[in-house]
Amino acid sequence: MAPLAPRTGDAVFANVERVNAELFTLTYGAIVRQLLTDLEEVEEVNKQLDQMGYNIGIRLIDEFLAKSNVSRCVDFKETADVIAKVGLKMFLGVTASVTNWDVDGTSCSLVLEDNPLVDFVELPDTCQGLYYCNILSGVIRGALEMVSMKTEVTWVRDMLRGDDAYELRLKLLKQVPEEYPYKDDE
Amino acid sequence: MQFFGGSDISPSPPVATGSGSNGHMMYVFNRNGICLLYREWNRPLRTLSSQQDHKLMFGLLFSLKSFTAKMDPTSVDKGNLGVPQLPGQGCSFHSFRTNTFKLSFMESPSGIKIILVTNPKTGDLRESLKYIYNLYVEYVVKNPLYSPGTPIKCELFNTSLDQYVKNLA
Amino acid sequence: MIVCIAVVGHQNNPLYLQSFTEADDALKLHHIVHCSLDVIDERVNNPKKTGPTLNETFLGLLYPTENYKVYGYLTNTKVKFILVTTDLDVRDADVRNFFRRFHSAYVDAVSNPFHVPGKKITSRTFAERVSTIVKSFGLSTAV
Amino acid sequence: MVGREVSESCVDSMIIEMVSSYCDRFCSAKPELAARRIEAIGYQVGLQLSERYTMERPRFSDHLEAIKFICKDFWSELFKKQIDNLKTNHRGTFVLQDNRFRWLTRMSIDPSETNANTSDDPSVATTESKSAQSASMHLYFPCGIIRGALTNLGIPCAVSADMSNLPACSFVVRIKA
């Protein structure tokens, strides 16, 4: 019997348990603010947000795979697409467009017009240099790493900093094959 | 019982046909070959230490996968034998049967490997493995107290797993 | 015309105060708003005197100064909105409608994670939103 | 953005991660400090949520009304269900019980540890208490939310929670006179 075809983002989102976004948005906002108070340095906050995102990513990947019936993530191009169309949709209810690939197809941009993280948010002047949505890049990085793609994810555009959209740059560093963990001489 | 927050994503547990309790044991490995879970329901004869046991099982799968990939008549690029591959890369087997037992195997792209050893007569268990994978997501990954990559110690998971495997075709 | 709109915290501290007059009687407006707090206290403390129904957020006309009318609104979270207008005949419906829209603007403003509860609202978006609401005051009949 | 939704697991995993980073990374040494921060985060959320959810409704005339609001509308906004049982001693203490608290439904304590309670090996006992502690860490956030909401409604209070029988959870609200 053939494995089920991967589902469309809408189908998945329609079927997962959803909650109203306010709780999500406000909680994230509160976390960021608390981090700013505790860590004082904006750079440090960016780092920690990314780290948190990473940890979330390595958890979420399995749920994603389980519910989207995606059976293989070998090709980077495909994978990027799946993230943009299915992954983001399934969790945040928004989709991104995948654009400007580089020639050797190892880096591309995810462009979001809007995302629930930033509702109500307005960066104070004291927090310039903060990548508010940095958790998102972390999540993607973590998730990709779980499907053995070491990537580098960075923000190119950020509406909170006055840009016209949110643009994430994905760069595939290498694909790590799984190797045999045990010493043979055991 | 409400497993998946009412979502119909996961296959509804395949109907248990025939008498239950023909599951022998089950392994869950993560991508680093760490045995997250070993569960046994019926294994009259145990010869090896559990580490040895786990190691052998992982080794078996590992090489079996590269074999099958190597043997694959359809795909062009054949890494030489034993060369590690990406999870989900190339073709993969999903079960084999001996005269005494059947081993069913599934691997998620994230490298989670679920091995279910049952008696030789059991039918195709791919859906069941998928279902178990979903159980894993719901009760292990989403358990606030579980930190990824560590051995699984979740009541909820174990109970629902046993429950499910008990009446498995 | 609305000459001033203010948000006052539950410790009677100003959270936001914007005047829309060319004449720089900003201070005067500050005083008017500040004084109107007494009326609100009065209204809330002995509700029998309040005109509008008990515990309604809209407090109605607080008091007329010689050339202004001052209206009040008290949220469930003890935050006060105070509206100062020069129009002498104002339709209650308009004021209510104004406050409703203003309230939702306020709520979004305080939902900004960088807004520290109980502190001044410095959001630009809020300011813009408020000015549009103010401009449209009285134009549309109450929704 | 009215009626906007995200998948539940977004919220769940974010809260899980938030708790664990505070417990294990930022304040690993001092759990009480971690607790304080987590509670603070919840507090702000509660503050803002109460601001949103009390729009368009007349002011509460007394404490009980406000608490009821928390139990009914507020709770169902967050968890799609109401508090199952509200008790009070009429002297400023309220107990809100949720028989199936959404954020605990998937929490399961390590079975080996739970049965280790019976064994009198101290080391096991300590690990058990450790896991119990880390479990309780997850309750500071909802406690903070409740406290934030009530405080914002003009009811300064202290909130604690008990989850002795999962997935039920009861929150104890003590109003500061």
Added chain:
Amino acid sequence: MEDYPEELRTPPVTLVSIVGFPELHSTISTYLHSEQPPINTLALPDFSKISVMARNPKDKTLDSSSAQPGGILKKDWLLKHRTRSPAVIAALILLNGYRVVARGRNAKTVVVVVQSTENDEVSEDRIIALRKRAEVDSKYLLNFVSDASQLKESLNRLGSTFAELANTYYREEGKRIKARIEKKNTNSLELIIRYCFKVAVYAEFRRDWVEALKFYEEAYHTLREMIGVSIRLPPIQRLIEIKTVAEQLCFKVSTLLLHGGKVIEAMTWFRKHIVCYKKLVGAPDVVFLHWEWVSRQFLVFAELLETSSVTVPNTSSQLSVMLEKGLTEWEFNPAHYYQLAAHYLREKRLCLEVVLSVSEASPSSAADGIESGSVSVIPSVFIGQFSQLFEQEDAFRTQPLTDAEYILYAIAEGKRFQDSFEIIALFKKSFEMYNNLKAQRMASYCGHLMAIEYFTIGDFSNAKQLFDGVANLYRKEGWVALLWEVLGYLRECSRRLSSVKDFVEYSLQMAALPISSSSGSQPSDYKRKYGPSGPASLSQRQSIHNEVFELLRGEYTLSSNEGSSDLKVEADRPVHLEIDPISPLRVVLLASVAFHEQVVKPGASSSLTLSLLSQLPQPVEINHLEIQFNQPESNFIITSPQRSLLDVRSGDQQDLRVETAPFLTLHTNKWLRLTYDMKSDQSGKLECLSVIAKLGPYFTIICRAESPASMDALPLWKFEDHVETLPTKDPGLAFSGQKIIQIEEQDPQIDLVLGVTGPALVGESFLVPVTVTSKGHNVCFGELKINLVDARGGGLVSPRESEPFSNDSHHVQLLNVLGPDGEYESQSGPDNIRSIQHSFGLVSVPLLNFGESWSCKLEIKWQKPKPVMLYVSLGYLPSSNEAKEQKVHVHKSLQIEGKTALAISHHFMFPFRRDPLLLRIVKPIPGSDPTTSLAFKETSILVVNARNCTEVPLRLMSISVEVDGDDTGRSCRVQQGGGSLPSQPLLVPGEEFKQVFSIIPEVYLQSVGVGTVCLRWRRESGLEEQTSSSIIAAGAVTRHKLPDVNVEMVPLVVSLECPPYTILGEPFTCYVKIQNKTKLLQEIKYSLADSQSFVLSGSHNDTIFVMPKSEHILGFKLVPLASGSQQLPRVTVTSVRYSAGFQPSLAAATVFIFPSKPHFEMEDKVTENKASLLMNEQIS
């Protein structure tokens, strides 16, 4: 309102005039005045004076003709009608002395015939004749009897008639005028107004308020029409007149409304009044008059409200009306109107100032004329008009003013008044009213305006005081913009008052205010919109900051505009500021101090983090800091390397430790964090008290140190949105950091041993040996504290329980402290302070050097068996110089059980084979234990047993029965059976000891105290060695109170006599002896049962008589048939009189029978036997 004429302020009162008979006038007028409604009287001695009555012929012409009237209302009209034109004229005449009655126009006439007494007859025809002449209706011809009997009723008659007539008079007058209005025979508005006014007044005379109101209002409206149309007067004065009249009418209307209880109507009316006149400003030169007028309107209305004490409506109906009228609570409150009055008066003042400034610029001739007073302006006959009065030749002549002249006049008038005081007064009034209403913000607003007024008239101390009050409120509620303004004034005031310190403080506060230039970006127009320091802005803050710091550096002198003293800060005039947590200067400098540990060992070091924060807009350079602690020797100084220590090392602080910091510059809202090591050898708490910052040569700030833990949000800033930072990097410290650290006392090097054995026994004085041994420390000024506490909680004292054996009620008592060798501590050395209470003791320990030890014994006595905690603590100095060292303490505690040593019990018996007949006269009360009865004057036996219930052997020293203190003398004789204790017996644990006493009751009483068993004992062994001490030797006493017994007379005593043993087959005799102790003949029946073991002779049963006071003996001879101990045949003796039977007990009736004659010495055996037998026998 006071400056309105009286006639306007009060409702008019009917006026009548009486002529003739002056002697009666006072009586009549007082009577009339006391009538309800009252009537005023205009009394004329005779008709010659009648001219005083108002009657100006011009009236007629003026009123009727439609010729242009000179004004609207005549000033004196109202007065006239109240004082000079009566409604009724009454002529008092004697019948004979009759003259013609002059009649006032329209006034009603009454002729009153006065009679001295009623009985002098008035003939009918004369009356008629009189009436004819006087042309008065008969019913207006009254006669008035002046003598007392009739006076009253005559007066009544008079009164009623007058009232009635007056009423008709005013009605007619009213009608007359009304007619004119209706006739519309004039188109002159003035007249219409005047008529309406008059009608209204007449109505008022009649107390017809409704009509009055109606016509006043009509007048008012008509007046309104006049504006613009009338051209009678030059425009300015025209307006003035109209306003003046309007004011009067409005006053009348609102008064009537308010007194009629129509509050809301009054409000709305007044509001309309203001609205329609407010715009009529008039010519620019006299605008001030307008504002003055407006102000007066408010003032008057305020006063009206206040006097007619209105309340805010609270019925729903009124409320709804109020709402749709758009009224609010505050408009029911005079304060509101006073405030407005003040406000407009201010307006007036300002306009006037402008005008004056102009007129001063161009002094005109006419002005001089007017000011020089050659021409004088006087109010004209018409209300609100003025005309000037010329003096020509000898005649005065008035002529109307030109507007120009009028203006000059008005200005001149305006100048004469100092409005500010009025303004202040008004604001004060509303200020106080608002305060009473708890409307603090409105009040403080008034206060604020008041202060500004003071400021403008240069009363700075008053201004400052008020401003300070206001500032507090704004500060509390964080109204920065307002606070800025007020501080601006305060700063100016203190400059003018030449107080540098205040000036500095206010300046610093302003500089530190949370104002970013974005806010308060106002056009820089200073005109009275902002305080003296202009609009709030960042740049302003900075300039103020710079200014004040220049001043503080002494580079700049402050010119207090009095020019008197220039203010300079210099060496002999330095500035010290103190900042505590509640000071508003806290935003200028905040010092948070946190130790990194809570507790530290003496001498060990702990880090201390000092964090400074300032909100001043510019960086602040600190020369050096001095940190002060409660332990002065810990104080230290922080300098930055840039600074030389020279200025630091000032005077006394030579020895202070000096630290350096990389830099000591405070930047706006950035924490300056410094961390240093601290150590102290002094145990106890080490607290950082304050941080002294020296900025510049002459300026220091003493800043109270605050713990981060207890540091709440900063004042003012707490309402501002800015990212908050923590005083310390480490968040933990930031939340829990304390400025106090606890320094432990060094650990003792002393052994304190409580050597004690076993549980204590109740009654004994138990000794607890305490040993202090020095292991390293010397013990100086050592002191031993001893404390006894009930182990089960609850005190050792229980006054409730009666304690039979202890004179005081302590269960456990610390009796004494004995020296090591058991003699009293007190003897050892005079220097030895020592106090012992029941549960507390204090003993001083002699100086011990290393290795030495000292010990004592605590003597504790238990009165009750209960466990006790014994706490012993030793406090000492490790070395002899008290100065530095601190006491070190060692604590020991121990629980000691208290046990009862001996359990004592007892019982009574009768002698063997001797049985007195006890009749038990007293029946024991049911429930109470039956008291034992003893036979009077008969021997009974008391057996006492004592059981050792301890774990240690006890030596019994003595046992005795003692008389209780309370009962007097011996009630019964007690002898110790078997003499006193052979040798003090030793009781091993659990062993019992018996002692026998014989008791012979010697009084015949219901209940007789037998006494108390006293057992003297002591521990054997164990504590042997310590018994050297005297008290111990005495041993402990355990007491056992014997219950009272009931002594009875005994009528009969039956005793059985027979040998203790006999030999088989050998006959023997036994006797039953019956003693009759009474004076009566006693009939006794007796019977003797058979027995197998004996053959007996003698009668089996019989009745005998026993003589009084004598005895009868029955004898039986018996031959034993069986050996062993055998029962004698049963004898039963029955006393008929007492119907009491008697049988010897089995034991008593047993005899031992030897099979054959045994061989041993018999005599003493028998006694032996008796003694032992005595023991086991009970009273039956």
